[in-house]
Amino acid sequence: MSEHGDDVLIHTEAWWIRALEDALTPEEARQWAAHRARCADCQREWDAMRHVERWLQAPPAVPALPELFTAQTVARATQRLQRQRWWMSFAATLMVGLVTWFVLSSLGMAVVHLERLIQTLLIGWQPLLGSLTRALMGLSLVWRDVLPLVAGGIVGCVVLLMPNGVIATAMLVWLARRRAPAQSA
Amino acid sequence: MEQEALLLAQRGDRDALSDLVTAYQKPLFYLCYRMLGERREAEDAAQEALVKAVVKLHTYDTERPFKPWVMRIASNECIDRLRRRKPEVSLDDMGEDGAWEWKAGNSPNPEAELLHDERETQVRALLETLSATDRAVVVLFYWEGLSYVEIEEVTGLTVSAIKSRLFRARRSMAQTLLEEGMYV
Ligand SMILES: [Zn+2]
Numbered sequence: 001m002s003e004h005g006d007d008v009l010i011h012t013e014a015w016w017i018r019a020l021e022d023a024l025t026p027e028e029a030r031q032w033a034a035h036r037a038r039c040a041d042c043q044r045e046w047d048a049m050r051h052v053e054r055w056l057q058a059p060p061a062v063p064a065l066p067e068l069f070t071a072q073t074v075a076r077a078t079q080r081l082q083r084q085r086w087w088m089s090f091a092a093t094l095m096v097g098l099v100t101w102f103v104l105s106s107l108g109m110a111v112v113h114l115e116r117l118i119q120t121l122l123i124g125w126q127p128l129l130g131s132l133t134r135a136l137m138g139l140s141l142v143w144r145d146v147l148p149l150v151a152g153g154i155v156g157c158v159v160l161l162m163p164n165g166v167i168a169t170a171m172l173v174w175l176a177r178r179r180a181p182a183q184s185a
Numbered sequence: 186m187e188q189e190a191l192l193l194a195q196r197g198d199r200d201a202l203s204d205l206v207t208a209y210q211k212p213l214f215y216l217c218y219r220m221l222g223e224r225r226e227a228e229d230a231a232q233e234a235l236v237k238a239v240v241k242l243h244t245y246d247t248e249r250p251f252k253p254w255v256m257r258i259a260s261n262e263c264i265d266r267l268r269r270r271k272p273e274v275s276l277d278d279m280g281e282d283g284a285w286e287w288k289a290g291n292s293p294n295p296e297a298e299l300l301h302d303e304r305e306t307q308v309r310a311l312l313e314t315l316s317a318t319d320r321a322v323v324v325l326f327y328w329e330g331l332s333y334v335e336i337e338e339v340t341g342l343t344v345s346a347i348k349s350r351l352f353r354a355r356r357s358m359a360q361t362l363l364e365e366g367m368y369v
Contacts, residue, residue, distance in 0.1 A: 017352045048359035052311070056355075059328040060305045062218050065210060065228070073206045073232045074199060077239040081197045084240055 010035050010042070020049065188247050195242040206235055212252070212329075213259045219324045220263040222309050230266055234259035253338035256329075260321050260339055267317035307367065311358040319354040322347055 009015055010032065018024055019032055036043040139146070193201035213234055218227035238245075238255045245254055312320055318340070325331045325339060326347075333344045342350070361367075 013349060013352055016356075017348050020352065020355070044363065045356070045359060048363050049355050052355050052358045052362065055304060055308045055311075056323065056327040058305075060219065060309065062215050063224050065214055069210060069214075069228065069232070070203060070206050073210065073235050074202045076232060077202055077206070077236045078197055078199065080236050080240050081195075 006031055007035065007039070019046075020053070191242055191245070191247075191251075194239055202239065205239065209235065209238075209252070209255050213255065216256060216259050216324065216329060217263050219328050220260070220320055221266060222313070226266065230262050231259060234262045237262070250338070253335060256325075256339045257341070260325070264317040264321055267320065311361055314361055315354050315357065318342075319350050319357075322350045323354050326351055 015032075018028075024032055036046060190201050190204060194205045210231060214227060214231040217230040217234070218224065221227045221230060234255070238258050241258070245251070312323065315323065321340060322336060322342070325336045326333075331339065333347050336342070336347050337344055340347070
């Protein structure tokens with residue numbers, strides 16, 4: 001690449017950073033010097049930057065710290081730590097309070113709800129239990145009169161509900177019994 | 186500092202706090218003064234940085250060096266303060282003799298007396314034209330003598346970003362010099 005062709009590379013930030021850090025190779029340093037010889041803008045800016053660089057080399061004078069600086073800083077730090085602790089304990093108390101309130105109120109609500117549940121159950125079940133008990137007691141007193149009716153009902157149900165097998169079997173048995181005495185006679 | 190001493194300082198032990206402050210007050214004040222350019226504000230910023238460091242000690246990773254951690258707090262404190270400031274230096278502040286008047290904030294600067302060297306005044310004025318972060322990088326590199334890696338620890342910027350910022354800051358200052366005819 002020609003020296004003029006390197007101008008684009010030389011005008012990059014990366015090149016200038018390396019030039020300022022004295023990190024150019026001898027060949028690059030030669031190219032850089034040649035470029036500055038024909039590029040007035042680069043030469044001017046380079047000189048100004050080297051000037052700034054020299055100015056920056058010497059740190060400005062710093063005044064001494066006041067004698068009370070350490071004590072004042074320690075006092076300020078202690079105060080801030082105390083304030084931080086106060087806020088932390090306040091936040092912790094607030095949190096504990098909120099959690100306790102939440103737990104207690106939840107418990108209270110649960111108790112109220114349980115009581116209502118029991119009440120509802122007792123009120124709702126009482127008439128049902130009463131009528132059930134009365135019905136059972138009545139039945140126990142008149143069971144002999146009701147028994148044939150109950151048995152008939154059961155047989156009727158069986159006959160009605162399972163007609164195919166039961167009716168057929170019962171008919172076959174009845175027919176067989178009628179034939180048997182006729183044959184033996 | 187030793188971990189035990191830091192723990193004691195965090196608990197508010199006065200001796201441990203005093204040791205911590207004594208060990209770091211100077212470098213922090215130097216950094217703040219060089220960044221802010223005003224003695225009283227630098228004292229306040231350094232003090233605030235130390236207090237913040239004490240309060241935030243529980244967040245410090247003991248595996249890492251302590252100084253860059255505390256310098257980072259101070260640097261951030263100064264950057265915040267610089268950003269809160271109104272732009273106070275304009276090209277009109279140039280004196281007839283080409284020297285800049287070192288103005289920090291709107292208050293009259295009692296530190297001007299300290300800056301006998303005209304060059305120092307000019308450098309400070311040039312520094313005022315930079316952004317807060319660029320100013321921090323320049324101060325840390327040139328005046329605190331930190332390496333790129335150390336500046337990375339303090340600012341959280343990458344090494345390439347630091348190099349780029351340093352270069353642009355220098356170029357910007359050079360251009361101001363040229364524009365104002367301070368350097369021909
Ligand atoms: Zn050029």
